[in-house]
Each structure stands twice: as C-alpha cells, then as structure tokens.
Amino acid sequence: MSLRRLRRLLWFGVLAFVLTTFVSGVWSALLAVNVEKTPAVPWAVAAMALLLWGLWQYLGGRWWPRTTSRARREYLRAWPVKGRMLVWALLAGALSLLALTGAWIVLFQSGLMRGNTLPAYSRYPVLTVAPVLVMASLVGAFVEEGGFRGYFQGMLERESPPATAIAITAALMAPAHGLTQGFAWPTLVFYFLVDAMLGVTAYLCNSIWPGIAVHAVGLLVFFTLVWPFDPMRALAGRAVSDPWFWVHVAQAAGGSVLATMAFLRLGSVRKMTTAG
Numbered sequence: 285m286s287l288r289r290l291r292r293l294l295w296f297g298v299l300a301f302v303l304t305t306f307v308s309g310v311w312s313a314l315l316a317v318n319v320e321k322t323p324a325v326p327w328a329v330a331a332m333a334l335l336l337w338g339l340w341q342y343l344g345g346r347w348w349p350r351t352t353s354r355a356r357r358e359y360l361r362a363w364p365v366k367g368r369m370l371v372w373a374l375l376a377g378a379l380s381l382l383a384l385t386g387a388w389i390v391l392f393q394s395g396l397m398r399g400n401t402l403p404a405y406s407r408y409p410v411l412t413v414a415p416v417l418v419m420a421s422l423v424g425a426f427v428e429e430g431g432f433r434g435y436f437q438g439m440l441e442r443e444s445p446p447a448t449a450i451a452i453t454a455a456l457m458a459p460a461h462g463l464t465q466g467f468a469w470p471t472l473v474f475y476f477l478v479d480a481m482l483g484v485t486a487y488l489c490n491s492i493w494p495g496i497a498v499h500a501v502g503l504l505v506f507f508t509l510v511w512p513f514d515p516m517r518a519l520a521g522r523a524v525s526d527p528w529f530w531v532h533v534a535q536a537a538g539g540s541v542l543a544t545m546a547f548l549r550l551g552s553v554r555k556m557t558t559a560g
Contacts, residue, residue, distance in 0.1 A: 289443060296359075296439045297456055300431035304460060307427045310335065315416065323408050329415045336426055343430050360434045363491040368553050373489050376546035377498030380481045383539025384502070385510055386532040387477065391470035393529055395520035398466050400511045417507050425499035432457060432479075433486040433495055441487065450483035478502075484547060488554045 311332050318328035341347065345357030365373065392399055405413050432453055440449035454476050461475040485495045518526040 293439055293443065296436045300436040301456070301460065303431045304427050307336075307339065307423060311420070311423050315420075319403075319408060319412075323412055326412045326415045329419045332419055332423060336423060340426060340430065343435075359438055360430055361438050361486070361491055362430070362434065362493060365489050365491045365493055369489055369550065369557060370494060372546060372550040372553055373485055373494035374497065376543055376550050377481075377485060377494060377501075379539055379543035379546050381498065381502050381505060381539075383536050383543050384474070384478060384481070385505065386535030386537075386539060388474055388506070388510060389517065389532040390529065390536055391474055392514055393517050393519055393523035393526075393532075394470055395523075397468040397470045399514045400465060400506075402507070402511055405512075417504060421500045421503035421507065424503050425496045428457070429482065429486070429492040429496045429499055433482055434492045437483055437486060446487050450480055450487060453483050454479035481543075485550075488547070488550050490554075 311328075314328040314331055318326060343356055343360050344362055345353040345355075345360070391397060436456070437449050437453040440452055443449075444452075457479050458472050458476065462472060465471050482495045482499060485498065486492050489495075517523070518529065523529045
C-alpha cells in the first residue's frame with residue numbers, strides 16, 4: 285500500500301470516528317435541553333431528523349463541492365438492495381439479533397461488564413419517550429453505518445481482503461464503545477461481534493441499507509427489551525442457577541447457527557448476482 289493510500293485510509297478512519305462522536309454529542313445535547321426545558325414536546329427529535337437528513341444528503345454526494353459528489357456517493361454505498369438479496373440480508377440480520385440478545389445477557393451475567401445506563405423513562409410522557417427511542421436508534425444506525433461500513437470499510441475493501449477490512453473496521457469501533465460502556469473484555473467482544481456482523485452484511489450486499497435496518501431495529505430492541513432489565517439479572521455464581529441463563533445460552537448458540545446458515549445463503553445469492 286502506498287503512503288498516499290495509507291494517509292487516505294487513516295483520514296477515513298478519523299472521519300468516521302469523529303463523525304460518529306460529533307453527531308452523537310449533538311443528539312445528546314439536544315435531548316438534554318429538550319427533557320429539561322420542555323419534556324412534553326419532543327422537539328429534539330424533529331431537529332435531529334433535519335440534521336440527520338442534511339448530513340446524509342451531503343455524505344451521499346449532494347451540494348458543494350461538486351468535484352467530490354461522485355466519490356462521496358460511492359463511498360457511502362447506500363445502493364438499493366432488492367429481491368432475494370434483501371430478504372436473506374434481513375433474515376440473517378434478524379437471526380443475528382436473536383443470537384446477540386442472548387449473548388449480551390449471558391455476558392452481562394458474568395458480572396464483568398457494567399452495561400448501559402439508561403434514563404428513567406417513567407419520568408417522561410410516553411409520547412416523548414417513544415419518538416426519542418426511535419430517533420436514538422436511527423441516529424446510531426445511520427451515522428455508524430454510513431461512516432464506518434460505508435466510507436471506512438468500503439475504502440478498506442479496495443486495499444485488503446474483505447475479512448481483513450471487516451475485522452479492522454470492527455476493531456476501530458471498539459474505543460467508541462469502550463468510552464461509554466467500559467473496556468471490560470465481555471463488552472468489547474460483544475460489540476466486535478455486532479460490528480463484524482454488520483460489516484459482513486455491508487460487504488455481501490455492497491450496500492449499507494440492510495445494515496441500517498438491522499442496526500436500528502437492534503438498538504430499539506436493546507433500548508426497550510434488554511438493557512432496562514439488566515439490573516435485575518443474577519450475576520456471576522448466582523447466574524448458573526438461574527434457568528433463564530441457560531435459556532439465553534441456548535438462544536445465543538441456536539441463533540448463531542441459524543444466522544450463519546442465512547449468511548452463507550446470502551453469500552451464494554451474492555455470487556449468483558455477481559456472476560449474472
């Protein structure tokens with residue numbers, strides 16, 4: 285790899301990391317002001333939707349400078365996905381979420397990770413909480429998929445084997461997860477698996493759209509059905525005597541097998557599509 289290409293690759297990595305951090309910070313700031321001043325009116329959702337739309341348009345090639353429009357559109361790789369490829373991508377993603385929710389609970393019950401601290405939803409109106417959770421899921425999905433699986437991983441795939449590109453991208457995202465949730469090994473392992481799954485999806489589909497859908501739904505599932513119940517779970521030695529612990533072990537294992545089969549089928553569809 286030439287020095288010029290290496291500098292470009294490093295620039296894309298920094299861009300993806302800064303972009304994700306900046307947008308998440310803006311959303312957090314808007315939300316904090318919203319719930320403090322006017323909790324009954326979720327205006328931060330509308331403001332963030334407008335900002336997210338503008339950012340997406342720019343990353344996808346619109347506006348100045350026109351000389352970079354084509355490159356930005358190609359790097360984002362938000363290409364439409366249809367037919368069998370879309371079906372298998374979404375099925376593989378859904379089965380992966382089944383496995384990953386089980387894996388999170390099992391890893392959390394090890395007692396070695398602190399998990400996510402969520403706001404006290406009960407303090408706010410349902411008509412505020414619901415759109416806020418949806419927007420939080422969309423922000424995470426659009427920004428991370430666009431910055432990391434689009435720009436950065438897409439650039440890496442041009443310079444290295446797909447498996448290497450996926451692994452490097454997932455590893456690059458580890459510090460961002462660690463800064464907010466701690467650097468315990470179960471946390472890093474979990475998010476590496478999540479990011480690798482989304483990276484495989486982006487590569488096989490040559491598009492980030494299926495990953496955006498899976499990512500957004502996954503965040504919403506964790507926001508509502510997984511993370512709020514973590515404080516009530518049995519930990520460490522007490523976990524192995526909890527029947528639900530073994531249910532989640534089976535969920536993680538069975539979901540992993542089914543998701544792998546679906547991804548293999550998605551790979552076959554990709555080969556047939558490429559050959560055709």
